[in-house]
Amino acid sequence: MNYTPPIREMQFVLHEVLDAAATLQGAGVDVDRDTIDGVIEGAGDFCARILAPLNTVGDRDGCRLVGDTVVTPPGFKKAYDQYVAGGWPAVDCDVEHGGGGMPSTVGSAIKEMLASANPSWTLYTSLSAGAYRCLNANASEELKRRYLPQLASGQWTGTMCLTEPHCGTDLGLLTTRAVPADDGSYRIKGAKMFITSGEHDLAENIVHLVLARTPDAPKGTRGISLFVVPKRTVDPDGAVGNRNGVFCDSIENKMGLHGSATCVLRFDNAVGHLVGEVNKGLAAMFVMMNGARLGTGVQALGMNEVANQKALTYARERIQSRAPESMRTPNQAADPIIDQPDVRRMLLTQKSWSGGSRLFLYWLALQVDLRKSSPDPSVREYAEDMLSLLTPVAKAFVSDRAVDSASLGMQVHGGAGYIADYGAEQTFRDTRILPIYEGTNGVQSHDLLQRKVLSDGGRRFKQLVEMVSGYAQTLDGRQEMDLFRVALITLAGEIDTLVTDLARWAQDDDCRVGTSAVDFLNLVGYYVLAYFWARAADTVLQLGDQATDFHRQQLAIARFYFDKLLPDTFSLLVRARSDTRILMDDAAIAF
Amino acid sequence: MNYTPPIREMQFVLHEVLDAAATLQGAGVDVDRDTIDGVIEGAGDFCARILAPLNTVGDRDGCRLVGDTVVTPPGFKKAYDQYVAGGWPAVDCDVEHGGGGMPSTVGSAIKEMLASANPSWTLYTSLSAGAYRCLNANASEELKRRYLPQLASGQWTGTMCLTEPHCGTDLGLLTTRAVPADDGSYRIKGAKMFITSGEHDLAENIVHLVLARTPDAPKGTRGISLFVVPKRTVDPDGAVGNRNGVFCDSIENKMGLHGSATCVLRFDNAVGHLVGEVNKGLAAMFVMMNGARLGTGVQALGMNEVANQKALTYARERIQSRAPESMRTPNQAADPIIDQPDVRRMLLTQKSWSGGSRLFLYWLALQVDLRKSSPDPSVREYAEDMLSLLTPVAKAFVSDRAVDSASLGMQVHGGAGYIADYGAEQTFRDTRILPIYEGTNGVQSHDLLQRKVLSDGGRRFKQLVEMVSGYAQTLDGRQEMDLFRVALITLAGEIDTLVTDLARWAQDDDCRVGTSAVDFLNLVGYYVLAYFWARAADTVLQLGDQATDFHRQQLAIARFYFDKLLPDTFSLLVRARSDTRILMDDAAIAF
Numbered sequence A, B: 001m002n003y004t005p006p007i008r009e010m011q012f013v014l015h016e017v018l019d020a021a022a023t024l025q026g027a028g029v030d031v032d033r034d035t036i037d038g039v040i041e042g043a044g045d046f047c048a049r050i051l052a053p054l055n056t057v058g059d060r061d062g063c064r065l066v067g068d069t070v071v072t073p074p075g076f077k078k079a080y081d082q083y084v085a086g087g088w089p090a091v092d093c094d095v096e097h098g099g100g101g102m103p104s105t106v107g108s109a110i111k112e113m114l115a116s117a118n119p120s121w122t123l124y125t126s127l128s129a130g131a132y133r134c135l136n137a138n139a140s141e142e143l144k145r146r147y148l149p150q151l152a153s154g155q156w157t158g159t160m161c162l163t164e165p166h167c168g169t170d171l172g173l174l175t176t177r178a179v180p181a182d183d184g185s186y187r188i189k190g191a192k193m194f195i196t197s198g199e200h201d202l203a204e205n206i207v208h209l210v211l212a213r214t215p216d217a218p219k220g221t222r223g224i225s226l227f228v229v230p231k232r233t234v235d236p237d238g239a240v241g242n243r244n245g246v247f248c249d250s251i252e253n254k255m256g257l258h259g260s261a262t263c264v265l266r267f268d269n270a271v272g273h274l275v276g277e278v279n280k281g282l283a284a285m286f287v288m289m290n291g292a293r294l295g296t297g298v299q300a301l302g303m304n305e306v307a308n309q310k311a312l313t314y315a316r317e318r319i320q321s322r323a324p325e326s327m328r329t330p331n332q333a334a335d336p337i338i339d340q341p342d343v344r345r346m347l348l349t350q351k352s353w354s355g356g357s358r359l360f361l362y363w364l365a366l367q368v369d370l371r372k373s374s375p376d377p378s379v380r381e382y383a384e385d386m387l388s389l390l391t392p393v394a395k396a397f398v399s400d401r402a403v404d405s406a407s408l409g410m411q412v413h414g415g416a417g418y419i420a421d422y423g424a425e426q427t428f429r430d431t432r433i434l435p436i437y438e439g440t441n442g443v444q445s446h447d448l449l450q451r452k453v454l455s456d457g458g459r460r461f462k463q464l465v466e467m468v469s470g471y472a473q474t475l476d477g478r479q480e481m482d483l484f485r486v487a488l489i490t491l492a493g494e495i496d497t498l499v500t501d502l503a504r505w506a507q508d509d510d511c512r513v514g515t516s517a518v519d520f521l522n523l524v525g526y527y528v529l530a531y532f533w534a535r536a537a538d539t540v541l542q543l544g545d546q547a548t549d550f551h552r553q554q555l556a557i558a559r560f561y562f563d564k565l566l567p568d569t570f571s572l573l574v575r576a577r578s579d580t581r582i583l584m585d586d587a588a589i590a591f
Helices: A007-017 A020-026 A033-061 A076-085 A104-117 A119-138 A141-153 A281-317 A341-373 A377-412 A414-418 A424-431 A441-454 A459-473 A479-508 A512-546 A549-565 A568-575 B007-017 B020-026 B033-061 B076-085 B104-117 B119-138 B141-153 B281-317 B341-373 B377-412 B414-418 B424-431 B441-454 B459-473 B479-508 B512-546 B549-565 B568-575
Strands: A064-066 A069-071 A156-161 A177-180 A186-196 A205-212 A225-230 A232-234 A240-243 A246-251 A262-275 B064-066 B069-071 B156-161 B177-180 B186-196 B205-212 B225-230 B232-234 B240-243 B246-251 B262-275
Touching: A007 A020, A007 A033, A007 A104, A007 A341, A007 A512, A007 A549, A020 A033, A020 A341, A033 A076, A033 A104, A033 A119, A033 A424, A064 A246, A069 A246, A076 A119, A104 A119, A104 A281, A104 A341, A119 A141, A119 A156, A119 A205, A119 A225, A119 A262, A119 A281, A119 A424, A141 A156, A141 A205, A141 A225, A156 A186, A156 A281, A186 A205, A186 A225, A205 A262, A205 A281, A225 A232, A225 A281, A281 A341, A281 A377, A281 A424, A341 A377, A341 A512, A341 A549, A341 B441, A341 B512, A377 A414, A377 A424, A377 A441, A377 A459, A377 A512, A414 A424, A441 A459, A441 A479, A441 A512, A441 B341, A459 A479, A459 A512, A479 A512, A479 A549, A479 A568, A512 A549, A512 A568, A512 B341, A568 B568, B007 B020, B007 B033, B007 B104, B007 B341, B007 B512, B007 B549, B020 B033, B020 B341, B033 B076, B033 B104, B033 B119, B033 B424, B064 B246, B069 B246, B076 B119, B104 B119, B104 B281, B104 B341, B119 B141, B119 B156, B119 B205, B119 B225, B119 B262, B119 B281, B119 B424, B141 B156, B141 B205, B141 B225, B156 B186, B156 B281, B186 B205, B186 B225, B205 B262, B205 B281, B225 B232, B225 B281, B281 B341, B281 B377, B281 B424, B341 B377, B341 B512, B341 B549, B377 B414, B377 B424, B377 B441, B377 B459, B377 B512, B414 B424, B441 B459, B441 B479, B441 B512, B459 B479, B459 B512, B479 B512, B479 B549, B479 B568, B512 B549, B512 B568
Parallel strands: A156 A205, B156 B205
Antiparallel strands: A064 A069, A177 A186, A186 A262, A205 A225, A225 A262, A232 A240, A246 A262, B064 B069, B177 B186, B186 B262, B205 B225, B225 B262, B232 B240, B246 B262
């Protein structure tokens, strides 16, 4: 497997651009640069050495349903045991539940590498953290004692059971029932589908977080409650008991992520316990969903990174045609294709998306830590505002760009890109789920424009624009930063006008949001990445003579981003204003 | 299978917009509207009834190599026999070789439907026509007698053997040897890979057209000759003899098109005959390659069409959430997702690409017929100019849009899009090869900008711009066409300036073409489709009160294209001018 943890890139983002350790220390988090580096290097070693070699076999062998048990691909179980033994699941869980207490910022770096090395395998781990956080935020102390230590240690894994055959996006339609029993527990009955890691052989128990309706619950989303339903019942002291009434009836035959079991689960009078209050389940689950959406962004970053690594390796090795400025092999008939301008365009596009996504997502992870730990309420509030505003962008924009990048990675490979042996097509297939699950990217766009931008009169959005424009103004007079400054300020003005117009139009036009949402989200994504690439360029330029080759590379990518990719905003600004009536003309879809 | 041949759409393009029958009659081709309709309807019935039901099984079962024979998926052989019995392979072959003598315009419509119904199966047929044309144009009368009737009837199939493990794009590197024998034939020795339909069990014989070097041939592309090498030797009277020395050593494990055998072929002193002159093989093969490139565009159109049909069906049936202007089911909790603006955006984007591609490609097919049949040398020359200029656009732009469309089709399906049962993911996997094979889309872009636009001082490109602008000027004073007229004229000016600038810059900068080529090709693609959508809108508007619901749909799609998609040209115009030094900065790819 061609995966090398991008430790240097991570350090650049965490230490040089974001100054994460100092920021975290300022919020009272006990962490320093060396500790961060040590953890990341250790995790990177595990990912490259243990997980990456299992990526191909996971795709080829996939999962098998034997009876109602899912058998995972060869090697997955052993790797999971090593993951647990290494203490990795608990790294960013609370110390009181046996966790390492590391910040989410570090957790994100680890999750990026897991997703690069083996995205299918990683899915068995990724919802455990979400289940941990959801229970930690909403469950009773008794349930916490029962479930949190084992979720933190990785002894058990977690799931998120929302979707039913007739309801995905629209959870108000769900029909799974929860009937109270005499002992205060509930009996859960219904069918759930698309349940990631709903059944597997990696861990002793599986903790399902399930949305269901109690008898006489109101219709729609106001009548949904949250339950914890273990695969095997759990005694109050945490000991594992008998098999509960949760069964895997089938696993999906998917385009990619073959090593990850996507299950149809049947809850047949399964014993469950209420988490939080009755009918408040959707709000409680949103903690987990928002985490999963940020997590999808981080997965996308990891898969973008590995797609680029594979393409770079191939482009350096593949000799074909003379390059226009061929200097490397003057006596040969042909040059490595990496010297072809169009191949560089593809590789640098990948690098722009992966590096830009990393800056953006690690900064967002820092906001997660600040929201949790900062003693300053205004810092916590700001962090919450930025997280609520930008989570849909992190999920949708970063995942769409990861698919673009995986597709470019195939294209760099030419014919070899379509052949299984080279791995590029697996990465592409595995990546293609990201714009779909955890709320499609269309749903994310609607969430951004309607609920995050227009609903509060643009308050949160203005904070974002002020952060970017405020930063851009500090660049005044620094000619070397003019390219970046001018673009950021111009774009801020354009987006600001657009938001004002959309808000006005949306008042009289119910279709306005749906018509503009996807283009608007992409616009915000380009804008946010421009801000972070400007800061990265700034960081390098401030180094002066101290800049290394690595730093010059980051500067070159930042310039490429502004020169070749950011112009896409010219189109997006126009598209976002397109006529809703043209879209909603019934003649257009009548046939 | 959800495939309904789009007969009405085809008739609209052929008869109402392009007036194909009259144009063909004017060039002396004996064909009328009723004949065209009859052939298309017959072919459509075969595609929908016989081929489409085999599409899923082809993906699931794939091909198997047993010894050195490829066993195709269940049902493929029987369908192929029916195809031959129906006379379909020969429809657009010459009457003197037993063909039906139908124009390429009709052949393209048939090929579109074949690709929609079953792209893997169709690949067994698609290179036979190319081999037929290549031999017809270059081979001796004796070889023609030996091979053409059986290729026309489909009794035998054809291949195109170019790629070797170390050479794809750069054919100058190829090393397969052809040694003259005493009887005037040659002995071919070497390895070829990525050979579509290189071995299979559908037909009695396979006719390989092979590029190889004779002893003492000059290096590079000037020393390549073309040979015809049958799987089984062919007597001068056309009777099939013994097995020749061509062996399939393995078949590729691909991302998609599992029902199509992509072979590694070993030529082990196989008997071959020279086609055309020694060392002129590449030029002779280009007849076939250009046909294959146009054919890839038509495949892409067919796959785009079927991706849209599947997505439309799903969007009409899937009930989820209230739509903003929900009117269809006032008493239900949710509406069909087709009433969501963002779903319409996706469906109309697909329709813009499929309908626009059809207009463009059928018009190009008409140029193929005019180039062959017109008694007027200026018409033939114009057709040749347009074909040479626009073949790379037909291959690259249409295939990239087909991948976009197949991806949108998955996205419309939500979670179901990633699951094999719904077919959307198969279409996406099958489509993804199109931007890669028959010369990657990067290679096509280079071909367009360097060899078709800059090399003749923009002569052919000016003809295109004059055709479009000349048409746009005829719209003067027709207010209902203003949207289209203004956009076409503005864009013509922008592109014209761009070409002038690129020509000047390219004189001093070897990297200019490679830096701008892909953005330039996309720009031309948007421009050409805008021209054809304007003509389609014009056709509808001229009908006045006679316009039907179908016509109003075409007009609505045309407006959508101009309003929502054509704005992408704002970005492309800027991107195409981006700095070559930024792309070629070695710092950027040093790591």
